[in-house]
Amino acid sequence: MKLFLKTTVLLLVLMWAASAEAYVGPGAGFALLGSFFVIFATMILAGVSLLILPFRTLWRMLRRRSKAKALAKRVIVVGFDGQDARMTEKLMAEGKMPNFSRLAERGCYSKLQTTYPSITPVAWSTFATGVNPGKHNIFDFLDRDPRTYLPRLSSAHIGSVERFFKIGKFKIPMSKPEIRLLRKSKAFWKVLGEHHIWSTILRVPITFPPEKFYGAQMGAMCIPDLLGTQGTFMLFSTRQSDESFQEGGMRLPLEGEGDHYRGKILGPENILIKGDPPMEIPFELKLDRERKKAELKIGGDVFPLEQGTLSDYLKLEFSVVPGMKVAGLSRLMLTEMEKEVSLYFSPINIEPEKPAMPISHPSYYSTYLEKRIGEFATLGLAEDTWALNEKITDDRAFWTQTQDVEQEREEMFFTALDKLRSGCLVTVFDATDRVQHMYWRYAEEGHPAAPEGAEDPRFEDAIREHYEKNDALIGRVMDRLREDDVLIVLSDHGFSSFRRGVNINAWLLKEGYLHLKEGTDGSTEWLQDVDWSKTRAYAVGLVGLFLNIRGREEHGIVEAGEEVEALKKELIEKLSGLRDDEKDEVGINEAFDTDLTYRGPYKGNAPDLLLGYNHGYRISWDCASGKVAGKIFEDNTKAWSGDHIIDPRLVPGIFLCSDPVDVENPHIVDLAPTILNLFGLEKAPHMEGRGLIHPASFRRAGA
Amino acid sequence: MEALNSILRPIFDATNALMGDWPVWLVCLIWAIPLSVFALWAFKKFSNQDAISATKDKIYACLFEIRLFNDDIRAILRAQWEILGHVLKYQALSLKPMIWILPPTLLMMVHLHAFYGFRALRPGExxxxxxxxxxxxxxxxxxxxxxxxxxxxxxxxxxxxxxxxxxxxxxxxxxxxxxxxxxxxxxxxxxxxxxxxxxxxxxxxxxxxxxxxxxxxxxxxxxxxxxxxxxxxxxEAVVSFLGLEMQSQWAWMILFFVMTMVIALALKKPMGVEL
Amino acid sequence: MFGTSKIKLEKSLVDRIRKFSEIAGYASPEEFITHALEKELAQLEDADSEEEIKKRLQGLGYMS
CATH class of the missing domain: 2.60.40 (Immunoglobulin-like)
Incomplete structure (x- = not known):
């Protein structure tokens, strides 16, 4: 006893609590034991790993397939979604992108041909698999169900639970909802894995749900939000309005008066309760109008808010049944607090620490990243473009959100790069795409979405500023390159202006290819007014149009074979060079027959024709949502003012490599075989691209 | 010291008189509750909770790394080395609250030891x-x-x-x-x-x-x-718990120690404490 | 994706599948078989409801 006390007092005096805790017991004692346990556990883990290592090595040697010597130990691929070749070349020439120039000098720079259509999911799928869309089955963001003519997400099928065991008001699901990746073929990282070459794949589009392979992967587009949508923001407001948002948002009441208001956050449906009511979290809002601040009381916590400033992440925990929770992350902004009060909640990201559905491979990888870098956005299209379109948020909030997501991505990337001793690391940075979509209106004179220019001059040069940020990032990457690394920088497509929307369905109606039901005017969404028994062609999705083919579509009338071919020919002739008389410009350069464009087992799922719009043109908002009524050409007045779903020849991406390449006019389909070659592997049999670097001529830069 | 003890003595005497011949484990449980609540409160108040949480996250991250790169021995060793550093940092972070928790705990335990560490002589002994x-x-x-x-x-x-x-x-x-x-x-x-x-x-x-x-x-x-x-x-006192009997002056302390830990663990979430 | 299960096929059929999967443009015989079966299943399975579809697409930036 005496010894114990003396020691304790001594330790107290020495202020070394480490051992003292053991005596103190409560909590801290456990913590100490806990940390000992951690060390103990890691020792065991390490020991086991050491013991198994010889067997694993042996196994690997036995399984090793014929492989030439690798040219690179690490291949690092940095993707900038939507970084435009023209803009990049201009800025490089002006000396605004010194690191890109440095990389180009050391290795190479080239335009990168993109896929038909030049759209993110299609292009990155081709990047991953090394095949044309006919073999990977992604032709657009959307696909259509030929039985209902309704659009659906092309990349992932998320099923619903169909069998339940019911007790009173509760129902217990008897099966897991099915989540299936619709991108087919085989990604190059899977091939690398078969040869026991590690890959870390971060936020490459169309990697949800995650696939198994030797490596780690954090999913991206099209991971849904917690509500299962592609991103639904919430606006709580005291303003009375029956009007709902066109898209992407929910308007919810904010009740109260003076400085105190209340609301209820709507979460995902609770499938465990009859009627699937949405789960709710009530909150209270206390305003401090003088200081333009507020406090949000939610679940016993107080969260500070400031008017006009996007908050940090707020963790929202929805209780399914006691003891079972689903958690999400949202960022808030108090948009007004004078007479009327409005509070914006960004779409609720699936929380990466304990994700409600699989968003990474291995499943704990998102948890790992959260522990490493803190909370981060998981939503596929994490930047809330719709809130800006609807003028709920502003240029500043969108910029903050975009740059913060980019920062999270960079931390993820460098964390992975530091840990990568050999293998492949691919990271796609999305902000370049989002910034150009939303700030293009300021980049050119007289854009219909910003006839008076930028409200805040800070954003006039947002796009250029972002390109310069990309350049700085590449500088930081180059600083960390090792002797036997190869760095590849690419974008999946370029960018152009979106001044005029084209309603193809309106054109099809006018030309007599599409007919409306009696007594309707075509203003209903999702082609609900269309008389399918008389319609020969229709547009669903963003990039093309379908023929209403008998035996394929539910109410098809065009006979496969000659009739289809003749109709396609006729449409191509009429659509190629389609003029916008009001502006005296060509709206569509060319229509493409996908039967000729694509090869592979899935090409039957593609639209029958692809439309190659001219610069400044794109499918109109109305047409994208399935409205037939209205003008064929109309101004685009939304903040979403730049786009790339046009003639792919007009919007090439970029390609830079730390080593010179041997092939001219590289195409995004060439990347997968090139990366396999860099690791000493032959191009996989299913791949179509060319290896851009011949092993024979491969020289280390500067060597 | 004697001044303090003379204040504490009647308090402990009175409370223990109340508990009379209750089993030792029950008495330990009753004492462990206020002590755990105090310790948690003090830990929350006097420690850098954010830094502790961040340090723990780093430790978890390293553990995941060991699992993730389980055939890269260098990565494993690196993660372990990193864990060691974080554990030390964690210890350092829990030092400050310990200074607050330790003295009252110590006083409580020495007084309780006088009641439960030993037993009185029996006639004939x-x-x-x-x-x-x-x-x-x-x-x-x-x-x-x-x-x-x-x-x-x-x-x-x-x-x-x-x-x-x-x-x-x-x-x-x-x-x-x-x-x-x-x-x-x-x-x-x-x-x-x-x-x-x-x-x-x-x-x-x-x-x-x-x-x-x-x-x-x-x-x-x-x-x-x-x-x-x-x-x-x-x-030395005999303490029985769950049918097990132990004769040692430390027996009650072990029970007490385990109970404080269990209670602290159970209460850390409701009290919002990062340990 | 959540795991796989095995189904026995006649060896001669598997050989034929192997032979043609590459020619047809599939990355693996498994992909070939999966595609063939999914095409058949699509004929049998119900289509998703309009409401469900709308909900899932909500927020996709390119659409209005």
Whole structure:
């Protein structure tokens, strides 16, 4: 006893609590034991790993397939979604992108041909698999169900639970909802894995749900939000309005008066309760109008808010049944607090620490990243473009959100790069795409979405500023390159202006290819007014149009074979060079027959024709949502003012490599075989691209 | 120290009197609750909760790395090395709250030890009574026993230790006062035989601070006293829990320790404490 | 994706599948078989409801 006390007092005096805790017991004692346990556990883990290592090595040697010597130990691929070749070349020439120039000098720079259509999911799928869309089955963001003519997400099928065991008001699901990746073929990282070459794949589009392979992967587009949508923001407001948002948002009441208001956050449906009511979290809002601040009381916590400033992440925990929770992350902004009060909640990201559905491979990888870098956005299209379109948020909030997501991505990337001793690391940075979509209106004179220019001059040069940020990032990457690394920088497509929307369905109606039901005017969404028994062609999705083919579509009338071919020919002739008389410009350069464009087992799922719009043109908002009524050409007045779903020849991406390449006019389909070659592997049999670097001529830069 | 002990003594005496003959595990549980709540509160208040949380996240991240790169031995060792650093940092971070938690915990435990570490003598049992003196005055020391206690042996003097030892036998239950005389000076020591569970004093300490902290049951000997300290060898208490019996003065402490940990773990979430 | 299960096929059929999967543009015989079966299943399975579809697409930036 005496010894114990003396020691304790001594330790107290020495202020070394480490051992003292053991005596103190409560909590801290456990913590100490806990940390000992951690060390103990890691020792065991390490020991086991050491013991198994010889067997694993042996196994690997036995399984090793014929492989030439690798040219690179690490291949690092940095993707900038939507970084435009023209803009990049201009800025490089002006000396605004010194690191890109440095990389180009050391290795190479080239335009990168993109896929038909030049759209993110299609292009990155081709990047991953090394095949044309006919073999990977992604032709657009959307696909259509030929039985209902309704659009659906092309990349992932998320099923619903169909069998339940019911007790009173509760129902217990008897099966897991099915989540299936619709991108087919085989990604190059899977091939690398078969040869026991590690890959870390971060936020490459169309990697949800995650696939198994030797490596780690954090999913991206099209991971849904917690509500299962592609991103639904919430606006709580005291303003009375029956009007709902066109898209992407929910308007919810904010009740109260003076400085105190209340609301209820709507979460995902609770499938465990009859009627699937949405789960709710009530909150209270206390305003401090003088200081333009507020406090949000939610679940016993107080969260500070400031008017006009996007908050940090707020963790929202929805209780399914006691003891079972689903958690999400949202960022808030108090948009007004004078007479009327409005509070914006960004779409609720699936929380990466304990994700409600699989968003990474291995499943704990998102948890790992959260522990490493803190909370981060998981939503596929994490930047809330719709809130800006609807003028709920502003240029500043969108910029903050975009740059913060980019920062999270960079931390993820460098964390992975530091840990990568050999293998492949691919990271796609999305902000370049989002910034150009939303700030293009300021980049050119007289854009219909910003006839008076930028409200805040800070954003006039947002796009250029972002390109310069990309350049700085590449500088930081180059600083960390090792002797036997190869760095590849690419974008999946370029960018152009979106001044005029084209309603193809309106054109099809006018030309007599599409007919409306009696007594309707075509203003209903999702082609609900269309008389399918008389319609020969229709547009669903963003990039093309379908023929209403008998035996394929539910109410098809065009006979496969000659009739289809003749109709396609006729449409191509009429659509190629389609003029916008009001502006005296060509709206569509060319229509493409996908039967000729694509090869592979899935090409039957593609639209029958692809439309190659001219610069400044794109499918109109109305047409994208399935409205037939209205003008064929109309101004685009939304903040979403730049786009790339046009003639792919007009919007090439970029390609830079730390080593010179041997092939001219590289195409995004060439990347997968090139990366396999860099690791000493032959191009996989299913791949179509060319290896851009011949092993024979491969020289280390500067060597 | 004695001033503090004289305040604490009646408090612990009263509360323990309330709990009478309740099983030791129950008493431990009852004491563990306020202590755990206090410790958690103090931990939350006096520690850098954000830094602790961040450090723990780093440790978890390293553990995931070990799993993720399980065939890269260098990555594993690197992660382990990193964990070691984070654990040290974590220890350093829990130092500050410990300074607040430790003193009250210590005081509570020494007082409880007087109740639950030992048991009183039973009639017929023997015990050693050892008086440690300040100078070599052994031969002059006399022990006066009240009736109900019998000396089995005369005092045995161990000159090198300045100790005089007697073996005594308890005959009848009761609270006794042993009187030690040297000339006209006197020193006393309590001794308990039988009765309900109550405060015991295995040692009456001298002025030494640590000894006073350790043995708070009796007033310490004065500076002028010829006695350094007097010990009575009470038997160690028997504690039974879930059918297991253990005879050790530390047995209650183990129970107490486990219970505080369990309670702290159970309460850390409701109290919002990052441990 | 959540795990796989095995189904026995006649060896001669598997050989034929192997032979043609590459010619047809599949990355593996498994992909060939999966595609063939999914095409058949699509004929049998119900289509998703309009409401469900609308909900899932909500927020996709390119559409209005």
């Amino acid at each position: 023997e015990a050693l009574v050892i008086a440690t003196l300040k100078a070599e005055v052994g031969n002059e020391l006399r022990l006066e026993l009240p009736s109900g206690l019998t000396a089995e042996t005369p005092g045995v003097w161990a000159p090198e230790m300045h100790q005089m030892a007697w073996r005594i036998r308890a005959d009848l239950p009761g609270d006794y006062l042993l009187r030690f005389r040297k000339g006209d000076q006197e020193a006393t020591k309590t001794l308990r035989v039988g009765g309900r569970r109550g405060r015991l004093s295995p040692e009456r300490p001298g002025r030494d601070f640590v000894a006073q902290l350790e043995w708070p049951s009796e007033e310490p000997f004065g500076r002028a006293s010829f006695v350094q300290k007097i010990n009575v060898s009470y038997p």
